[in-house]
Amino acid sequence: EVQLVESGGGLVQPGGSLRLSCAASGFTFTSYAMSWVRQAPGKGLEWVSSITGRGASTYYADSVKGRFTISRDNSKNTLYLQMNSLRAEDMAVYYCAKADSSAVTATLGYWGQGTLVTVSS
Amino acid sequence: EIVLTQSPATLSLSPGERATLSCRASQSVSSYVAWYQQKLGQAPRLLIYDASNRATGIPARFSGSGSGTDFTLTISSLEPEDFAVYYCQQRSNWPPITFGQGTRLEIK
Numbered sequence: 001e002v003q004l005v006e007s008g009g010g011l012v013q014p015g016g017s018l019r020l021s022c023a024a025s026g027f028t029f030t031s032y033a034m035s036w037v038r039q040a041p042g043k044g045l046e047w048v049s050s051i052t053g054r055g056a057s058t059y060y061a062d063s064v065k066g067r068f069t070i071s072r073d074n075s076k077n078t079l080y081l082q083m084n085s086l087r088a089e090d091m092a093v094y095y096c097a098k099a100d101s102s103a104v105t106a107t108l109g110y111w112g113q114g115t116l117v118t119v120s121s
Numbered sequence: 122e123i124v125l126t127q128s129p130a131t132l133s134l135s136p137g138e139r140a141t142l143s144c145r146a147s148q149s150v151s152s153y154v155a156w157y158q159q160k161l162g163q164a165p166r167l168l169i170y171d172a173s174n175r176a177t178g179i180p181a182r183f184s185g186s187g188s189g190t191d192f193t194l195t196i197s198s199l200e201p202e203d204f205a206v207y208y209c210q211q212r213s214n215w216p217p218i219t220f221g222q223g224t225r226l227e228i229k
Contacts, residue, residue: 035218037165045157045165045208047218059216095164105215107155109176111164 002026002110004096009115016086016119022079022096022112029077030054033099035108036070036081038092038117048094049081050104059104064090083117091119123147123214127207127221133229140196142224144209149189153213156185156194159223160205168207169194196226204228 008020022034035050049070050059058070069082079096093114099106124147134140144154152172157165167176169185172192182197196203209221 037218044223045210045220047216047220050216050218061217100170105212107167107170107212108210108218109167109170111166113164 002098004098004110004112006096006112006115009117011118012086013121014087014119017084018117020081020094020115024077030074031102033102033104033106034079035097037095037097040092052104053102086119088119091117122217123150123211123219125209125211125219125221127209127224129224131225131227133227134199135229136199136201138199140199140226142194142207144192144221146190146211150211150213152188153211154192155210157208158205
């Protein structure tokens with residue numbers, strides 16, 4: 001059974017940093033691209049970033065480019081999102097999602113339960 | 122960036138009725154559209170991929186159709202557990218992945 005468990009969310013001041021983690025199990029982690037998608041309170045879904053299976057290629061939404069870094073540790077079956085220079089508009093539930101293949105363009109077939117990031121002074 | 126516009130924003134129906142949700146793309150996305158269901162406080166769940174393919178474990182009352190710029194999610198006979206928010210998503214012109222703004226399906 002595929003399981004994705006996010007952690008690392010919390011309260012951070014504007015301008016601060018946070019690192020999210022997503023522990024994956026139930027599938028061969030290195031064979032699948034992974035993504036982060038966020039949802040601001042009461043709003044819709046917004047893609048944030050994606051990474052290929054071996055981590056060679058990464059992609060970012062314009063809204064986070066230069067501030068967020070996606071990475072993965074395939075030896076630990078864990079996906080990360082390093083978030084720097086956080087802004088009020090970054091406040092959201094952050095979901096990690098598994099692509100249905102090694103291609104970053106594949107459908108997001110499984111999602112974790114999300115972790116809440118609150119940006120406030 | 123491809124913009125997806127979902128209609129209606131809110132759909133009020135009764136259990137047993139048929140639901141038809143629409144998603145229109147600002148340019149052709151071929152058949153690279155997925156539909157997700159999200160219940161309050163839960164993560165999105167994949168229902169349909171590549172416009173018309175049901176994901177594993179999804180009941181047959183859910184069906185998807187369309188290609189190019191116009192897509193439809195149909196729920197043939199609503200069950201109480203189907204009342205939720207539904208999002209369409211395209212992966213044709215990537216990055217970025219884009220989502221529609223959602224359709225809220227509520228009990229009438």
